[in-house]
Amino acid sequence: METYKGKVRLVIKNYPYKYRDYSHMAAEASLAAGDQGKYCEMHDLLLKNSPRLDRDSVIRYAKELGLDMKAFTASIEGFKHAAIIERDKKLAVDMDLYNTPTFFINGRKVIGNRSYEYLRKIVDEELKNAKR
């Protein structure tokens, strides 16, 4: 992402897998951080530390980002953003998506965990297209 600063924008849809234990809470945590203006920071932190996403770890990440802990904890414990997460999940199923991650790079579908080089190639193609 950093290589493409200013050129690439990331839109995040939550698609926590139903049988994973910490998936939902991690999604809640990211959105709770978003309420305090630190969504992207939390997003990166969660990915970096995945799969260490148990409750204590997530709270530690929030502290690292200097979030208001009372609001953050209340948010993840109250499943405050469940509606957004459910909406995203429904969208995914409606689009017949079942794999995470799935990317749409300017609408081009890329399924599965790809290498950085693979994604870079597509992003570069799109940047080139955009310049024309």
Place this chain on the structure above:
Amino acid sequence: MKTNLAAALIFLFAVSFASAEEKRFTVPVDGSPVCGPPTAAVTIIEFIDFQ
């Protein structure tokens, strides 16, 4: 406001490159978190599970 612009941008891309070989999908982005500037030439939408 930001997110509306995003949707419009994606739509534009979807249309302008419709002739390209690959199928392009339109994904609604309203009300979803965004990282990066709204003016970016490339929009990546990720369906993600952090775990």
Place this chain on the structure above:
Amino acid sequence: MRKDSISLLVALLFVLMTCGTVFAGHLEPFAGVPVQVKNPQTPEKTELGKQLFFDRRLSGDGTMSCATCHMPELAFTDGQDISLSYPTTKNWRNSPTLINVVFQKYLFHDGRSKTLEDQALFPMMSAFEMNKNLDFLEEQLRQVPAYVDSFRRVFNGEITRERIAMAIAAFERTLVSVNSPLDRFLRGDQKALSDEARKGLEVFEGKGKCADCHYGVNLSDDKFFALHVPENQALLNDPRVTATMRFVAKVYHYKDYRDLKEDPGRYLITKKKQDWKAFRTPTLRDIARTAPYMHNGVLATLDEVIDFFDRGGGEGNKALKPLGLTDDEKKALKTFMVEALSGDEIRIAYPAVP
């Protein structure tokens, strides 16, 4: 008329005798598929097989169907170096195309199955693929009235795992590469190939030695060779891949499975020394559509593949020798592979899954 019923007609019209008239180096045009005596093809059966192929009930968590890793749009592969896997696990090999599987004597990169009926159940049961308990699957499908009816019509009996596999196999046998420029050329249409592609064909049969193994109608000898393809770096040091590898090795009674660090290939199945790291010769039909290449997807493009063979394969292998192709010859060879070997695109009308 739908594509699969056309293929079926073709199959009925041209009865291909399978007894060995195929010689190494000799390319043949498509002239029909072998008739299936044990599992005869019928339109109802292939249609049922198609529904099952796209049915996510076949996976443990209901997220995957056969089509997840064999997508019609990607020539029945998933386009990844290493195949997609059951959520939270990792696969260790490339998803092979299903095009022309009807011609294969062995299935899987290590050839562990000899029939599609045998093959089809493996990924369903596999812990790192679809992870489905087959007893449970049978009971689930028996609760779907449309399937109960279809199985009764097609098999004159109830739903069993064997019949599920038979129907899927019948569908997969309709996925055939037909009407490629090579087919037309071999039938006598001199104009079917461009000059460059014809030059490539000469390299293919001559200096490039490709046709030594890639011959017959399916451009494959159905044998196994240890070419010492480089390891896919993504597979090394990933504990999830190690778990997958050792799990498969254990299932195949590989003695030191707890120490295994690399893919033993066909050795797992035969335990013969010459099969250590050997993998099946794949078809080259529609090869331009099935990147990335090799059993571990480590070669991303046909250029890389041609360079690999030109070098004489991987380090220490005894199957290949350097070819010394010129840049022009490599270019022509690639043109041949891209232009000549792609058949009519197989378009699948997605079925309504009951």
